[in-house]
Amino acid sequence: MxxxxxxxxxxxxxxxxxxxxxxxxxxxxxxxxxxxxxxxxxxxxxxxxxxxxxxxxxxxxxxxxxxxxxxxxxxxxxxxxxxxxxxxxxxxxxxxxxxxxxxxxxxxxxxxxxxxxxxxxxxxxxxxxxxxxxxxxxxxxxxxxxxxxxxxxxxxxxxxxxxSGGLPGGGPPVDPRLCDAAVAAVLRDEDTERGGFGAAPKFPPSMVAEALLRNYERTGSQRVLDAVRRAGTAMARGGIYDQLAGGFARYSVDSAWVVPHFEKMLYDNALLLRFYSHWARRTGDPLARRIADETARFIIGELGTGGMFASSLDADADGVEGLTYAWTPAQLREVLGDEAYWAASLFGVTEAGTFEHGSSVLQLRTDPDDRHRFERVRAALLAARARRPQPGRAALVVTAWNGLAITALIEASVALDEPEYSDAATVCARELLLLHLVDGRLRRASLGGVVGDSAAILEDYAALITAMCGLYQLTGARSWLTTATGLLDTVLDRFADPGQPGRWFDTADDAEVLVLRPADPLDGATPSGASSIAEALQLAAHLTGDPRYAAAADATLASATPVLAKVPRSGGHWLAVAEAAVRGPIQIAVACDPTDSALLAAARRLAPGGAVVIGGAVDSSELLTGRDRVGGRDAAYVCRGRVCDLPVTTVENLVVTLEGSV
The missing domain is CATH 3.40.30.10 (Glutaredoxin)
Known part of the structure; x- marks a missing residue:
């Protein structure tokens, strides 16, 4: 047969x-x-x-x-x-x-x-x-x-x-010394000349960079912030970033971030958006702000599909890698005329070329001296590029990657004070739940409004739960938290190893039986399911006060100490979650009218990565139980774990209080 x-x-x-x-x-x-x-x-x-x-x-x-x-x-x-x-x-x-x-x-x-x-x-x-x-x-x-x-x-x-044993359960709790040692090990691998870590090919260190930012917020280390700045600047100015339309390619084939592997993945851009938004929020760096804004617009504009986000843009166009993106000096002259020389110098387009067949990938190593001229040139090149063959778009909607995008857009909305981004995050979450939540269980993916049969795995649940915890903090709508905790209870029932607290399988206990049941703890191109559920548990524990979530979060992080101690670059997301944990994480509850509170807006802007921030009337949430305005003024209550400071009513005093929460 x-x-x-x-x-x-x-x-x-x-x-x-x-x-x-x-x-x-x-x-x-x-x-x-x-x-x-x-x-x-x-x-x-x-x-x-x-x-x-x-x-x-x-x-x-x-x-x-x-x-x-x-x-x-x-x-x-x-x-x-x-x-x-x-x-x-x-x-x-x-x-x-x-x-x-x-x-x-x-x-x-x-x-x-x-x-x-x-x-x-x-x-x-x-x-x-x-x-x-x-x-x-x-x-x-x-x-x-x-x-x-x-x-x-x-x-x-x-x-x-x-x-396939994954991480064993048990282990000592994470502490600041472990985090500092992991950061020191990561910095030993830094390419201080070209930015980033390791040698070619270079992948964007989005999770490691986020962890380093959180470490800087805790320690104030200038060395750590310098490494963040070098990596963030090198990626943003190199060929891995689309200097005309925004959005990051998958990785750089060289050590200087010049020539990318041209596919653009939702997960890379979501993780990098979270990092650049956080960097912009923490330092006000104008490059970080620009890249965060352009990346958010790329995700919404180029990957948006039915309110959700497609998985990728292809590496090829008409079967040729980079055909859409690379330029020769002659092509610049054809489009720009007398301005071609200026553009070639600005974008690093040479006669010899930096890519294939004498073509160059656009870089932007310095800011233009004339911003209006630059925008005019960029618009002309974009219009000409639009007439070229375009890369295909894979319209698969993946639950986990959309969860990452929701969280990143929330961060961008706060950092840039841009409601459009939080609106896009809200729409995405609603559409995702309508389509991918079937009979109380999540599905992995959909295409064209038709959900697939494949069951969601641990990373799907975790990324979406984290995203909904973020939406709850941003909007105060209780339904987001209720849905998040319902999914989290499913995770505890179906993915946890009952014999080893803190150990997680990537597939549910009723999933298809394969040669083995995967349980990979290491972060890769995306956060591992285990490190992702650690973040989700940590957030839910402090938003709900549920001791089950707190115990599971602690046990999960404790199981990751071998990763942080031995291979921290493979545990970037673990390190980011651990950095939040060793600070409490910090919780900021603001008694206020959440629609019009300068103190709440400041709390969101000033909060360190991984902090919990909630605003509303007294008793409107667990964190606001018994907490009201003070003397008729909005009041912020800052806690580190179970230790709380006196409430503050001014932004200036909030800054002082947060600076002391180390």
């Missing part, structure tokens, strides 16, 4: 739909595909990627569009395509296998599995000829050395299960 043809046309994944016309008989992961492999007694080819992935497109064009490759696959394999954005649980399992077998991972991921899902050979990108040779070798091995395949897959599955 042969495969039943390519069935991806009805998928809710834009990545899978990109492969719906391949001659390869792709199927989605599920019971039917696995059953077919068992019935036919053939191995599974599992290919995992995502819609904006450049090398996924290359392999698709070279191999999966090839009739020759399809003929080699269709009769002897069940071919399964997985979108890592829709099924991060599957991606985590088989990425672990790929890294274990090859020493590295990435996408496209190419795995060969037994019919019951055990991996026996894994890799990443293969050129067509190499892929055909691999297919032939796997066929021969499956036919002639089946016992060896079964033994190898058993051993690999066993090793993966042994590696």
């Amino acid at each position: 042969t495969a039943r043809g390519n069935t991806l046309g009805g998928s809710t994944s834009p990545y899978l739909r990109q492969h719906a016309d391949n001659p390869v008989h792709w199927q989605e992961w599920g019971v039917e595909a696995l059953a077919e492999a068992a019935r036919r007694d053939v191995p599974i080819l599992l290919s995992i990627g995502y819609a904006a992935c450049h090398w996924c497109h290359v392999m698709a064009h070279e191999s999966f569009d090839s009739d020759e490759v399809a003929a080699a696959l269709n009769d002897d394999f069940v071919c399964i395509k997985v979108d890592r954005e829709e099924r991060p649980d599957l991606d985590a399992v088989y990425m672990s296998a790929t890294v274990a077998m090859t020493g590295q991972g990435g996408w496209p991921m190419t795995c060969f599995l037994t019919p019951d899902g055990r991996p026996f050979f894994c890799g990443t990108y293969y050129p067509k000829e190499g892929f055909l040779q691999l297919i032939s070798a796997v066929k021969q091995t499956w036919r002639e050395r089946r016992a060896d395949v079964e033994q190898a897959s058993d051993e690999i599955a066993g090793e993966l299960r042994a590696m």
